[in-house]
Amino acid sequence: MFHALVAIKQVPDTTNIRIDPETGNLVREGVPAIMNPYDAHALASAVEWKRKLGGKVTVVSMGPASFTVTIREAVELGADAGYLISDRKFAGADTLATSYVLAAVIQSIHEKDPIDVVFFGKQAIDGDTAQVGPGVAVRLDLPIITYAVKIRDINLAKRHIVVERKTERWTEVVEAPLPALVTCEKEIAEVPFAPLPDLIRSLRYEPEVLTMESTGIFDAEHVGVRGSPTVVFKMGTPPLPEAGEKINSREIGVEAAVATAFAKADAAGILSSVLGGVK
């Protein structure tokens, strides 16, 4: 039986987010909360493999009680069970403290019910760090495959997974022993339109809530603000790049315009670094 664990995060829908020009902070008011899109695709992949191999999908998330809706959404998309790690003591966690808490919870689930593959989105669209998945892999000493675009095979008998991962230059095909941790691109799987029985089950689903006390697995030194060495000094929007110089080919002719453009680029040292200069 296949057991997949998917870590999911609730994020503000950044497609229509605004930045307060005076404070530089995100304006969260009126911005809908959604499941981090990469996580949704990772979950979709986990559910596809569950359907192929038989087994189950467990989701975990860390956040306030309002994250329950995101766990419900995961159940709608095919998760069988969900844990919400929710405790005021965990608030203010950076990626170090977050990966500590998630790793501890995943370890404790694994001890009761061995996990074959841990799925993460490649990053969250609010923080964009892409650090928590790798952080968890290191803490649990799991092989990690980042930027996965396709899972070619999960073989429970031979205990391995074969994954295509995207790099800037090419696609790599990587094999790793199970259990392994995979962080996913959106191409990994399409998010399904859930069957009605799954949706109905999700609407009344109550996730198991894990707190500092109820689990007793956390060291207070490593959670929340105390466990987070990262400090945000200032937030702001980067200045827009200034408009470049226009060379009007109608006024000086195409030939002259091209020559001018190349001369300027050469003078700025751009061409020499790319093409070895123009002769």
Next chain:
Amino acid sequence: MNTQDEKIRFDAIVVGAGLAGSTAAMMMARAGLNVALIERGQKAGGKNYFGGAIYTHAIGEVLPDFMDRKPPFERPVTEAGFWMLSKDGGLTKMTVQGGKLGAEPADAYMASRAVFDVWWAEQAQREGALLIPKTSVVDFIRDSAGQVIGVSTDRAQGDVYAPVVIICEGVNNLLTQKLGLIDHDLEPAHVALAFKQVIALPMDTINARFGLPDEKHGLAASVLGDVSLGLPGMGFVYTNNTSVSVGLGMMLDAVVEYRLKPYEVLQRYLRHPAIAPLIKGGQLMEYGAHLIPEGGYRDMPKLYTGGAMVAGDAASMVNALHWEGTNMAIVAGKLAAETAIEAHKQGDFSAQALSQYEARLKDRFILKDMKQYRNFARFLETHPEFMDAYPGFINDALGQFFSAYGMPKKTLFKNILGSLTSRRQLFKAVGDMLSMGRAVMGW
């Protein structure tokens, strides 16, 4: 886990979590029925939009303690009436304030449907109704005798069974048509396209510009005259806490026939010299539009069949002249629910049993008003002068009356009469007033 041979069953299905639907779900759940409230949008009422203000008499009928539940209202309507715009920039206001409009809770409150409908559906959920979002009902399931026994949705394994279905699908009543309760699609001549902007302004600015003492006072005005290019239509202005809703409704056939661009008509209205200063410097927060079924009584479908009933916009329950629709939807939802509860007690969901719904509607203002106003929609089509000539005349007449021209008053009154007759022949004007009275009184 559900498997395919395990049917999804409820005691009742409501299609659409707008005001009628959530009301029906709330009442039936309160009576102990297991209710599925199926909504195609992400959220309850996610596809809804109105001017607008919402009436409390209907809300109180369903939830007597509604004020304790902190409804997400904007300002109360403490001033209401007509504004009449003239082509030369004039504005005559005929509004009432104080008196009954000062009551607490108020008769009506400004609201945003995107917020209010979610809250209203939450009240249904508190009673135990199950809100199933992001799911469209596409057809009905019927037994061999043709009686409705459930619905099918656009999801896999998406059939849901219940002995009674209340259809509150809104203006675009495809399911009502599918059930054969009405034999035609929406007709452009009987549907209004309403469009509006919500413009953010500081609270104090709104108070000062609209002459409101504080944020506990609000204005709701119907705007006539130089609004809809002389075509059948009406504008509106509503003051929210920190924004103003301004827009207008026009009959869809006119929009199509004259190839009007709604945003251009709206911009023209917003640039009127009497309107522009009210919204100057505001930030545009929202622009939206929605259809309103204004065909009235003659456009109402048959309201029930075996196993199903129709309520709200889907049943054309709108009184255009009085801006009523939300209140009718809520009361109709309640009456449909009462009928369904009774049907469950009797174990009889036949058309005969559900005909009680229509009887209940006849007892209340809904079918009484719909019937009385049955000619009103056609009246406006044939009397565009109420949109154009008369508001212009009233501005002109009052403007002359309250000006000292240094001329004998006899000349003044002659001029005022001339102002009317230049717009409309006198005998026709008298005839217009009589027809208006007939249309409203239903004679």
